[in-house]
Amino acid sequence: MSLPLLLAEIDATREWVRGRQRAGETVGLIPTMGALHEGHLSLAKAARRDCDAVIASVFVNPTQFAPSEDFNRYPRDLNQDAQRLAAVGVDAVFAPAVETMYPPGAATSIDVGPVARLFEGASRPTHFAGVATVVAKLFTIAPADRAYFGQKDYQQTVVVRRMVADLNLPVEVVIGPTVREPDGLAMSSRNAYLSPDERQRAVALSRGLQAAQRLHAAGERRASTLRECVKNVVEAASGVELQYVAVLRDGTMDEPEVIEGPAVIAVAAKVGATRLIDNVRVES
Incomplete structure (x- = not known):
């Protein structure tokens, strides 16, 4: 098994993508920060099915980490x-150096507006500006036809789609x-930080979401009741600090009082020192 072509420079990466496109091929891009697990690989498999050529980026992006976060130990x-x-x-x-992506004097960042300021954005105020900026850079460095992201980072998908549209x-x-x-625990590179005991406790997030899914399937449409369902399950787990539960219209960061169509139930919590997020989608 030969390894993928390793690219570290912007011009060579752009030329690789454009060369494949000039040959009549479609190109898929999977942006990652590395530490790959089956979630990332499922996106790569989807790109392989959909596209003629596939490129992944591996770059731990410093601008989406606050000074108190885990950039150095990621x-x-x-x-x-x-x-x-x-x-x-x-x-x-494409695995560039930080200096390649952010040369000395780089000052531009992208503010995606209100969708980036709630929930994850409230807890991590600089996070989505860093995400939007690096994703925009990747879209110009590796101008693929399709780009693949995971549902687990739901708010990130809303932010990226808003930026692409705008x-x-x-x-x-x-x-x-x-x-x-x-x-049931959602795969995440940060799961590696969990001790064995914390790893068992972390399942409370997915259990809470599954309980809300069952309640919705039984006919419950009040967002407050679904939030309370998740809250009760998560807070019953010792060592798990709930940060938020949200019920959102699918594809948006809007919070309806009553669900009238597809929706996403999202949760964030700290398990020990590790912050985890998860969500589930429910149909109308």
């Missing part, structure tokens, strides 16, 4: 990531389903 293993991407048919990997960026944003461990 797991990094480019060789292992490249092997995992090779196994699912990724053709190329800036008229010529890329189709594809959202892949959340991939879970056998016990």
Whole structure:
């Protein structure tokens, strides 16, 4: 099994993508920060099915971390990531240095507006400006036809789609389903931070969401009742600090009082020192 072509420079990466497109091929992009798990690989598999050529980025983006967050300890293993991407048919990997993405004097950032200021944005005020800026950079450096993101980072998908629409960026944003461990915990690179005891406690997030799903399936449409359902399950788990529960119109950050169509129930909590997020989608 040969490893994907490793690219570190902007011009070479852009030329690789445009060269494939000039040859009549469609290109899929999977933006990642590395520490890849089956959730990332499911996006790569989807891109492999949909597109003629696939490129992944592996870049731990400093601008989406606050000074108190885990940028320096975020797991990094480019060789292992490249092997995992090779196994699912990724053709190329863009793995730039920080100085390549943010040369001295770089000052521009992207403010996506109200959708970036609630929930995750309230807890992490600089986060989505960093996400939007680096994703916009990736869309110009690797101008793929389609870009793949995971449903687990729901608010991120709303932010990216808003940015793409507002800036008229010529890329189709594809959202892949959340991939879970056998016990229901959403896969996340940050799960590696959890101790064995914390790992067991963390399942409270998905259990709370599943309980709300069942309540919705039984006919409950009041957002307050669904939020309370999740809250009760999560707060019953010792060592888990609930940060928010939200019921949102699907594809938006709007909070209806009563669900009248597809919706997303989202939760964030700290388990020990590790902050985790999760969500589930419910139909009308």
